Amino acid sequence: MFMSHLDKLEAEAIYIFREVAAECERPVMLYSIGKDSSVMMHLALKAFYPQKPPFPFMHIDTSWKFREMIEFRDRRVEELGINLIVYRNEKALAQGINPFDNGAAYTDIIKTQALKDALTKYQFTAAFGGGRRDEEKSRAKERIFSFRSENHAWDPKNQRPEMWKLYNTRINKGESIRVFPISNWTEKDIWQYIKRENIPIVPLYFSKERPVVERDGNLIMVDDERMRLLPGEKPMMKKVRFRTLGCYPLTGAVESEAETLDEVIEETLASATSERTSRIIDHEETGSMERRKKEGYF
Amino acid sequence: MSNSSKGLLKFITCGSVDDGKSTLIGHILYNSKLIYADQEQALILDSQVGSCGGKIDYSLLLDGLMAEREQGITIDVAYRYFSTDKRSFIVADTPGHEEYTRNMAVGASYADLAIILVDASKGVLVQTRRHMRICSLMGIKYFVFAVNKMDLINYNFERFIKISEEIKQFSEGLGIEDIIIIPVSATEGDNLINCSEKMSWYKGPSLIEYLEDVDVEDNKPEKGFYMPIQRVCRPDYSFRGFQGQIESGEISIGDKVTILPSGEAAVVKSIHICDKKSDKAFMGQPVTIQLDHEVDVSRGCVITHDAGIKTAKKITATLLWLDDVKLTFGMDYWIKIGTKMVPAVVTAINHKIDVNTGELLKASNAERNEIVRCQITLSEEIVLDEFNKHKTLGSFILIDRISHATSACGIVERLDSKENNTxxxxxxxxxxxxxxxxxxxxxxxxxxxxxxxxxxxxxxxxxxxxxxxxxxxxxxxxxxxxxxxxxxxxxxxxxxxxxxxxxxxxxxxxxxxxxxxxxxxxxxxxxxxxxxx
Known part of the structure; x- marks a missing residue:
């Protein structure tokens, strides 16, 4: 009659998945290929078993993801037989918007704008995301069912009260909901669950010799020929791994010896830096994530 | 893993403004070395430009919204996570201001236990009483009183005893049974992690020791087995399963069950816990149940045995009004109880309960942050029960059918008689x-x-x-x-x-x-x- 803390977190997430599938008109699951997305996908498969998840998955592809991420994505989709929509902001990519020249505007246009466009295009009313409250201060304040206006904006001062597990999924036309079933999981919980459930994750999470350059204190991997090197920069082979995955020019690697899941977990539990350090956009200013979310970033 | 031995504890911290709630939690996180290094750096940086003149302000760990930092107050619930060797914890740190009572209630509805801070130099204040009342209304059964700022009263034993008596007296009035009172100093760290030498007269556990050991599932379990159905799982013609979370009791293959509201009987044919077949399942688990024959079951029905759960169309309820728009009599709201949603009308308000004093007042309406006792009539007879008997079928929300705002949350006090004219x-x-x-x-x-x-x-x-x-x-x-x-x-x-x-x-x-x-x-x-x- 005992449920461990992972059992409880799993039960909470599954309850949320089922509520959304039962009450929301057009749900979608945002799939980012990272470890949290792998856990989310695993939970969705468990929640509806023996049925397949009754909604599509969607990946907002910036075209700058690590190659290994895309390989992993395509393999998993085929293995699991799920319906995946891949959406790109083709217009902006054609204009040559890229992470080197356009900085913060790149994230706004290629990620945030693309996400908004895709949600509007397919008229999704609810989108599952793998956001966790332990990641960042403004996320710590966000509800599990988080409402977005017609412009996909979040209003942190006017969040819907969320009582017990009685989620209010009613929305007006044009509005939508972001749903975060693993809000209450920590990075440690994610890793422990990956181990317990034997969930496949992208090999970039494990340490290996990889070509990197050091830039502003971050180790950036040279993943393909598009990587622009600054004067004096020379790719060097270092044994590194990634704690979060995103666009390769914007994602910092950490030097590590952890080649297996157990070693990664051990390193994570002993670690003294939170995982978002390696995601460059958050560091610009206090409140930067809150600002982005108000503008429609997931 | 060792830290799962006691499972997960979800608790809320509350108390009056400036009682030091955020500081307390900040300090626990800090002392337990649970802040990641870059968060710590951000904290030191934030403090240097903040109002505390360079001394680390622990509360900055928790107040995450820009408006909160500007005003130096907590507006919305912040969730924080930490674990010790014995246990994993989720903390909901909630706002103290009366204006944000509804956000505090959000945190309370998620928690199993409440830490109520009491300022040792001020005693039990009006806000403290309000928070206890809301926690108790939301169903919290375990209360820890942290008598804080003991350093400001020179760790005085007599003063602590006097405050303890005040607390006990008030708790009894609310019918709260399980309380423990711990003298602490959040800024100095006394009795938070380890017992402090400055209060050798205190023989109880430190705050963390208590939280690590308390068992919040040992209180009276709810009667029987029940599971509100979330959805029907029908991958093909050979399989028809009912998915939901078991809210109390346990179920095995071969058990006779009743489907409410129809009252039809059936026998359990198969059980899946998530994606694994099982012979039995128990409270808290997400399951898929197949029955031995075709029954008319859909979302909102309840599978039960020996729980004594009833159906009703009229209820007496206590509401906490949440919306800025006040209650409209005779207007249809959606009421969501368990997994069922039907139209409902508030037909009468019996009285209002002063959130601060508990005094019963005459009332003709309900406004934001007010607690009222009222009569509700549902559009049809649905499965429900009193909150203190079956929590999940006795708690509900009212949804405004035009704005879709969550207008109120409430608990079922009583199912009203079907007899007429009395x-x-x-x-x-x-x-x-x-x-x-x-x-x-x-x-x-x-x-x-x-x-x-x-x-x-x-x-x-x-x-x-x-x-x-x-x-x-x-x-x-x-x-x-x-x-x-x-x-x-x-x-x-x-x-x-x-x-x-x-x-x-x-x-x-x-x-x-x-x-x-x-x-x-x-x-x-x-x-x-x-x-x-």
Whole structure:
């Protein structure tokens, strides 16, 4: 009659998945290929078993993801037989918007704008995301069912009260909901669950010799020929791994010896830096994530 | 993993403004080395530019929204996570200001235990009482009182005992059974992680020691087995399973179950816990259940055995009003109970409960952050129960059908009788049917006076009574003689329960006729006969 803390977190997430599938008109699951997305996908498969998840998955592809991420994505989709929509902001990519020249505007246009466009295009009313409250201060304040206006904006001062597990999924036309079933999981919980459930994750999470350059204190991997090197920069082979995955020019690697899941977990539990350090956009200013979310970033 | 040995503990921290809630949690996270290094750096940086003159302000760890940092207050619930060798914790740190009571209630509804901070130099304040009342309303059964700022009163034992007595007295009034009181200093770290030498007179556990060991599942389990159905899983024609979370009890293959509201019986054919087949499953687990034959079951139905769960169309409930838009009588709201959502109307407000003092007040409406006792009629008979019997089928939200805002949350106090035409006064086990609100009309066509009874209404102890009507007008205070029970006492328009008769107040019978010198007096003293039109 005992449920461990992972059992409880799993039960909470599954309850949320089922509520959304039962009450929301057009749900979608945002799939980012990272470890949290792998856990989310695993939970969705468990929640509806023996049925397949009754909604599509969607990946907002910036075209700058690590190659290994895309390989992993395509393999998993085929293995699991799920319906995946891949959406790109083709217009902006054609204009040559890229992470080197356009900085913060790149994230706004290629990620945030693309996400908004895709949600509007397919008229999704609810989108599952793998956001966790332990990641960042403004996320710590966000509800599990988080409402977005017609412009996909979040209003942190006017969040819907969320009582017990009685989620209010009613929305007006044009509005939508972001749903975060693993809000209450920590990075440690994610890793422990990956181990317990034997969930496949992208090999970039494990340490290996990889070509990197050091830039502003971050180790950036040279993943393909598009990587622009600054004067004096020379790719060097270092044994590194990634704690979060995103666009390769914007994602910092950490030097590590952890080649297996157990070693990664051990390193994570002993670690003294939170995982978002390696995601460059958050560091610009206090409140930067809150600002982005108000503008429609997931 | 070792830290899962005691499972997960979800708790809330609350108390008055400036009692140091955020500092307390910040300090626990900090001392337990649970802040990641870059968060710590951000904290030091933020503090240097903040208002504390360079000294680390722990509360900055928690106040995450820009508006909160600017105003230096907590507006919304912040969730934080930490674990020790023994246990994993989720903390909901909640705002203290009355204006944000609804956000505090959000945190309380998620938690199993509450840490209530009390400032040792100030004692139990109005806000503290409000928070205890809200926590108790939301169903929290375990309370830890952290008497904070002991450093400011020189760790004085006598002062601590005095505050402890205040706390115990107030807790008893709310019917809170499990309390523990710990003297602490959040800024100095006394008794948070380890017991402090500065308070050698205190022999109990430190705050963290207590949280690591407390078992919040040992209180009385709910009766029987029940599972509200979330969805029907139908991958193909050979499989039809009902998915949901078991809310109490356990279930095995071969068990006889009842489907509510239809009352149909069936036998459990298979059980899946998530994606794994199992012979049995228990409380808290997400399951898929197949039954032995086709039954008419959909979302909102409840699978149950031996739980004594009922169906009802009329309920008496306590609401916490959440929306800025106040309650509209007669307007349809959506009510969501368990996994069922139907239209519902609030038909009457019995009284308002002052959130700060607990005083019962007359009320004609409900506004944001107010607690009211009211009568609700649902559009159809649905499965539900009293909150204190089956929590998940006794808690609900009301949703505004136009704005879709969550207008209120509430708990079911009582399922109201299906009998018609009775008015009942009830107080615990005692109750009486009265006819004081019946009306008498002279019907000219038949040249007779007819009695018109009111539809079933129940008034509980503390409810305001409709003492003025077209056909009657009673004084504000009087007693009603009730055979075999004693006297129903009405004071200042409120039914305050059954007790002795006080001779300074009028004494009436259950028809509303006053006793004069021991005999029934003038019928028309408080009642009138009106011509029927």
């Amino acid at each position: 008015v009942i006064f009830t107080d615990g086990e005692k109750s009486v049917t009265v006819r004081i609100f019946d009306s008498f009309y002279y019907h000219t066509d038949i040249m007779s006076v007819l009695r018109h009874s009111r539809n079933d209404e129940v008034y509980y102890c503390g409810d305001a009574l409709p003492l003025k009507g077209e056909c009657f007008e009673y004084p504000e205070s009087f007693d009603i003689e009730v055979e075999g029970i004693g006297y129903a006492n009405i004071r200042n328009g409120i039914f305050i329960g059954f007790g002795p008769h006080e001779s300074s107040y009028p004494l009436l019978n259950i028809d509303g006729i006053e006793f004069e010198n021991g005999r029934l007096g003038n019928f028309t003293k408080y009642r009138h006969i009106v011509v029927w039109e």
